Amino acid sequence: MNTLKAEKRNMQTKAKKLRREGYVTGNVFGREIEGSIPVQMTQKEAEKFLKANGKGSQIMLDLDGEQMDVLVKEVDYDSMGSKVLEIDFQALVSGEMVHSVAEVVIHNQSKVVTGVVEELLDEIEYKALPSALVEKVIVDVGDLKVGETIKVKDLDIAKDKDVKLITDLEADVAGVAAVHNDVPETDEEEAAAVE
Template structure:
């Protein structure tokens, strides 16, 4: 996984005061949830963080020291605005559970055949050592035909990673694009 670096600072202020100043209150939990560290992140850094999958391993720079973490939770207000971020500190060799996004490639080939990819699951829960996770689970759908189904057990998951989701769940299926049928029918008439 990418090792993304974000700057943070320790905080003593309350969350509302930070938000008024354009900062986001955060907390970093250690391996023991009783030991946590209150920190803050600028809105600019938070926006940069949002560009990456939630499952990414990130490095938080605090007082010149890098701390590897994963995002455990992003709390939002009623309007969808991020108001708090929880990070989980991880060490090399730590076993964690992460939801890894499923990425479909080759959809242009399906479009040219008048087929449509119907996606049911956007991420899959896996467990393993933090540094062994892939960024995404990529599925090439270019050679699939109408009626083909992709199941979780069909995904290419590294051998050192354990699948936490039910392998028999359908991730996606290929069907005829009904809009193409309507367009073709109109052209015939």
Template structure:
């Protein structure tokens, strides 16, 4: 598990000023904490951590020497400045189920040659104890052909009795559609509109 160092943040200093000084702000909250703890972290360390971890990842947060097993709950990104502004963490309790998300990662997508591969879902929401948390779900699509689909219920996470899915098990993750003339494409779009 990756560790990130953080310091308790004084609320006297504005977040904007801290960001200018090279920090990312955040909060740590949890059931066994009396109140949420505002923190600040080194921007470079946060960026390095988020290359391997994402929303839904479990990390160790070292706040002034006190280690907390936490879940990355939210990441606020400024697309204009291309910088991370804030990261919020939920302190985990071993016997308490938490809501989280797992990112869907498609594997072997380049092997699909019989049709057009479409990804319909980028993450799966669920509730589980800390020991059952996952932050990434790899979906191998290399053997898929035109007409094939993979739904949430087909994933291993859906078969784990310790996990409660928040995302609809019937939700489509990926599908492979045949390549046709443009008239058929319009029909497909009409079909999607009708479903919505």
């Protein structure tokens, strides 16, 4: 399990100022935490961490030396989508169901030779105990033909008795659509056709 170092944030310092100083802010909340714990981590640590983890990842948060088993609940970026501003975490409690999302990862797109692969869902919502959390759902589209789709109910996560899906079982996750090569005629071609 990956670890992210963070420290408790002094609420006297505004988030904007901290971000200018190279920090990412966030909060840790959970059933056994009164209110929430404001935290901060360095921008460099946060960006490195997000290369391998994202929303729905279960990680160990090293908060001033105290280890906390948490779920990455939300990741907020700036308006350009390039700089992370805030990461929120939910402290996990053994035996308590948590609401989370699993990222959809499409595999074997290159095997589809007729048609174009369409990813129709990028995450699947579910509830599970901390021991059954799912970070990624691999969707193999290699054998799909034009017009075929994979639904949520076809995935392994739907067959997992420890996971209660919130996303509709009939929702399409990925499919293969026909390629339309209708190239519009240019003005010159239209003029030549009229003459």
